[in-house]
Amino acid sequence: MLVARKLLPWVIFTGICLALGNGNAATSVAALLSRAEAVRSSDPGEFQQLLVELEEARPNASSAQRDQIAYLQAYRQSYLGRYNIAIPALQKLARDATTVETRYRAGALMVNGYAVTRQFTEGLRQLDQTLELVDRIEDTDLRAHGLGVAAVMYNEIGEYRLGLHYAERILANPPHGRARCFAGQYRAEALWQLKRLPASDAMLRDAIQHCVAEDEAVIANLLRGTLARQWASQGQRGKAIALLQQHMPEIESTRYARLVGEAHSLLAELLLAQGSLVEAERNARAAISHGPAMPHSQPLVAAFKALYEIASRRGDTAAALDYYRRYAEADKAYLNDVKTRELAYQFVRQETAQKTQQIELLNRQNQVLQLQQRVAKQNAQNTRLVVLLLLVVVAGLGYWAYWIRRRQKALRRFAETDALTGASNRHHFTQSAEQALAQCARNGEQAALVMFDLDRFKEINDTYGHAAGDWVLREVADACRSFCRGIDCFGRLGGEEFAFLLLGCDLAAATRLAEDCRVRLTRIDTRPSGHNFTVTASFGVSATASSGFGLEVLISHADRMLYRAKRGGRNQVRAYTPDMPIAETSRREEDCEQEPAQIPAFGASAP
Known part of the structure; x- marks a missing residue:
């Protein structure tokens, strides 16, 4: 008993120390997560080191914090272009994460991954699922993030009017910090593609300045690429070249392969138009070296075309022929990819419409069943007659719709096709x-x-x-x-x-x-x-x-x-x-x- 009494104060002290230690560990994990979230797209080196520390601290993290660590690991893999690793991890988080916020973020990042890997059908499906969670997200910036994902996806598939719509929804109630930076880039890209970008570069400069203030080097330089294109289209090619060359070290330091490849490709085009063949060739080759990160893309097509034109101007017929072949292959792949994106959008929209119609049909059927139950209490015979009548009406409508559809197809084919050869008339x-x-x-x-x-x-x-x-x-x-x-x-x-x-x-x-x-x-x-x-x-x-x-x-x-x-x-x-x-x-x-x-x-x- 005496020994027990002597040890009791030490046991209590030790318990207090352990409790304090666990509290400090929890605080440390939260601090690491906060810092990692702040630098994940602005400082890749520090972000990687923080992930290592978070992985070591994982045993002391809560379930929600472990989900957040898993999300940041998937974000890192996405940043490096390893979507085959990132997407399965994000699928698990979107399904099993303990908080709706983490499921929402995982779904949004997954949409980006599908867009980059050209899996547009899956991306559009995931986008619909993610946007269903928007109203459950209380954080304004996080909610804006989901709208930004929608803007990115629709810009990727060429539906720039929808991309502009979601970007302007974000900027109508400007979020804080990074979200506003991203939304400005989405809006600029959509306006450029729609040929509606204002002649003045004030909007682009303001967006770039905001991204620089937020240490968002990737987004700032994407905006600079759009600004360079605008200047070049206005006849200020030298100014555009100087802008890209000035910021090329910063662009390459991001290690974001797609940004680096697109910047080199654009610079190669501008230098070739100016007659600087050596520099144009160097940048075109640099762009092609990042080809795996931007397959089936216009920048890759432009890089091969630049090399073909350079070889032609130098009289190197063999090289010109080889680059022309590769340019033609890349251009065909790009055009096929454009068609794939359009088909994916139409397919998912049709799929969504069919689901909506099925829900409406089920609702109507449910209403009919309720009516039938009420009628059945009064007269079973009347119920059978109502059911029979509904079946006849549905069958008649189905047959009518089928006949009209076939007739329309036949008339369209007759109006557009030469009857003898089957070619267009x-x-x-x-x-x-x-x-x-x-x-x-x-x-x-x-x-x-x-x-x-x-x-x-x-x-x-x-x-x-x-x-x-x-x-x-x-x-x-x-x-x-x-x-x-x-x-x-x-x-x-x-x-x-x-x-x-x-x-x-x-x-x-x-x-x-x-x-x-x-x-x-x-x-x-x-x-x-x-x-x-x-x-x-x-x-x-x-x-x-x-x-x-x-x-x-x-x-x-x-x-x-x-x-x-x-x-x-x-x-x-x-x-x-x-x-x-x-x-x-x-x-x-x-x-x-x-x-x-x-x-x-x-x-x-x-x-």
Whole structure:
């Protein structure tokens, strides 16, 4: 008993010390978390060291603090571009975190990860789930963060009006600190893409200054990139180059691969336009070295294009050809990615609409069931009649909707398609081509038009009959479809005349495609038609670089080249250039000048 009495004060003292120690540990974890949150995007080095200390202090952290540590670890992985590690960790947090705030933050960061990794369908789904939690978030800045995530996602998928809407919702009630900085960048990006950015750079400078004050180097330099683009578009290229070069060390110090790659790509474009080939090449290569962090992106396309133009100016044909191939591949991947983003948005919107309709249908069904229960108490027979009536109405509406949908599809197909060849008819081709050219003009993209006319097609009809002529037209249309991408336009303009509109192609690329198509047509085996002859065509090519974005002018120049090919002996490709003398000969006069000739046998060279 005496020993116990002597030890009792020490036991009490030790307990007090342990309690104080645990309290200090908890305070230390909270302080580390607070500091890590403050520097996570402004000081990557200190943030990494704080994460190491937090991991060591994890045993002393509460459940909510452990969730916050896990979130910051996932944030670090996202910052380094390791989304294959970050996204699964965020999925677990969004599902299992103890607080709604952490689930909300995890969902928002996951949306960013899906956007960067081009998983737009999953990102849009996650965005809808995250925004459902907004009204449960009491912190104003954190709530603004969710709206900012929505702005980022919609900017990424090209829905810039929605991106601007969410950014302006944030700035209408300006949040504190970092959130305002991010919102300013989202608004600037959307306005630039919508071509609505004010001519004055005051708004951009104010946003940059605010981000600098918040130590947000990444966002500040994204805004500087937009400012450089604005200056360049206003003819102040030297000023834009100086801005990027001045801040390039700071940009590279962020180690944010996507920012670094985009900055080098933009600088390469500006330097190339100024004629500084060596510096342009260095920056283009630096941008390509960050290609894995920005796949299927316009900056990567621009970097390869810059290297191709540099090699061309230096006369290095082999290098130019190689870079042109890589540029074409990157451009195709970028265009496919744009289409993927558009499809993802439409898919998720349709999916959401279907879910809403299902909920409404279930609500209505529930109301009907309640009504049926009340009616059943009065008369069971009446209940059966009501159910039968509802089934008949639903079936009738379903059949009516199905019939109307099929009818609309058939009418649309009939109105847009040439019945014989299955290609677009002249009206639909013209409408689609004008819309595509307007889009190219807005985006500063190239396009080219290829027209061709089958040689001596009338003689095929006269010699072998119209059935053989129709067979030839169908075979020609089938052969030409293999040369069309999903974004291109192909149609039958009338008779034996067809046309392609090739988006993103210059005159040289379109001429090569026309030549490939010409060769393909000469290889059509006509024996299945019951006759033996050779199919050839004469091609004319024009491009927006020399003819502008007006469809009528493109068709006129391509048509002239087509008939120049006719005069030159047929079965050949001619491309329009502004310096080319063009005889002012009408089609009717050209046709009258051609001498009738025998159709060559299968395998013979075309006239």
